[in-house]
Amino acid sequence: MAAELAGKKIIFIVGGPGSGKGTQCERIVAKYGYCHLSSGDLLRAEVASGSERGQELQEIMKRGELVPLETVLAMIRDKMLANTDAKGFLIDGYPREVDQGKQFESSIASATSVLYLDVATETMVQRLIKRGQTSGRADDNEETIRARLNTFEKATAPVVDFYKQQGKLFEIERSVAESSPDDVFAKVCLLFDKL
């Protein structure tokens, strides 16, 4: 456990690819001032650095598979320890598998709450194809999108059940998660207002 992080709010943001995690995190930061750590962005920054490790990461990400958990955990931990003055942390796109969550909680700190955005598969595909027209992300193509969704269903869906059993899950149900970012944010605020 990292003593510097004791008492900090730690919120995991979980949802399939294109479920709107990044969109909501931007709004949460603007209103509540949390420190936003997107595990995907951290990995893309490593890829952009051109390092040898970045090249390996890019191959994994293009296949829509998961990067080894030690890699992501070390990146998140470093960023958290560089921001210990933040009142809380949004850990976006993490954990991707139950073991990631367990390792995070045993080596860094326990999560306060888990925000889950439930969006239908076809909606996510359509959003990501649209985003791919401008995002420049190597993984926003239909083949990789399908692979990411498959990884989400197999590896990440159990994460939702795991935290539900612990009473930590705050779920944005599909009817809301598929409406506008403003409607979603109104529900998200119900969680953050009481943290």
Ligand SMILES: Nc1nc2c(ncn2[C@@H]2O[C@H](COP(=O)(O)OP(=O)(O)OP(=O)(O)O)[C@@H](O)[C@H]2O)c(=O)[nH]1
């Ligand atoms: N209709 C609607 N579209 C949304 C909403 N949130 C995000 N989008 C769109 O869906 C796409 C994906 O949103 P992101 O916030 O990038 O999703 P993400 O979950 O961070 O996706 P990954 O980074 O791929 O994990 C974007 O093009 C958004 O414009 C929403 O609440 N409603």
Ligand SMILES: Nc1ccn([C@@H]2O[C@H](COP(=O)(O)OP(=O)(O)O)[C@@H](O)[C@H]2O)c(=O)n1
């Ligand atoms: N904790 C994480 C986060 C991202 N990743 C990888 O990074 C890619 C992009 O992550 P992301 O969170 O930006 O996007 P989505 O896959 O959720 O759409 C994933 O498809 C994984 O290959 C990972 O392996 N582990």
Ligand SMILES: [Mg+2]
């Ligand atoms: Mg994102």
